Amino acid sequence: MSWMHWTGPTAGFFISIALILTGMTVWQYFSPSIERKGFLPISTTRGDRLFIGLLTSAFIHLAFIGVTELHVLVATAVSVVWVVILMRWG
Numbered sequence: 001m002s003w004m005h006w007t008g009p010t011a012g013f014f015i016s017i018a019l020i021l022t023g024m025t026v027w028q029y030f031s032p033s034i035e036r037k038g039f040l041p042i043s044t045t046r047g048d049r050l051f052i053g054l055l056t057s058a059f060i061h062l063a064f065i066g067v068t069e070l071h072v073l074v075a076t077a078v079s080v081v082w083v084v085i086l087m088r089w090g
Contacts, residue, residue: 009072017054024050038090049090053083 024047033046044052057079064075 040090049087053086057083
């Protein structure tokens with residue numbers, strides 16, 4: 001793994017994603033999700049909403065990095081709030 005420079009934030013990011021996916025897998029095993037319609041224009045399951053949330057969080061981070069001078073942790077906080085809203089009401 002010497003080809004990649006592992007920093008604390010990089011490791012934290014990948015560990016967080018792994019924990020989220022593990023948690024969602026356990027949750028799905030014990031409580032299978034059903035499709036429902038929230039504020040998104042399509043019917044989605046928990047996994048769909050998680051995927052959409054992770055994808056849009058990547059775009060939120062790219063926008064913060066490209067457009068603002070704010071620290072990346074601000075983008076992370078915005079992304080966490082967005083994913084919580086999406087998972088609950090999306």
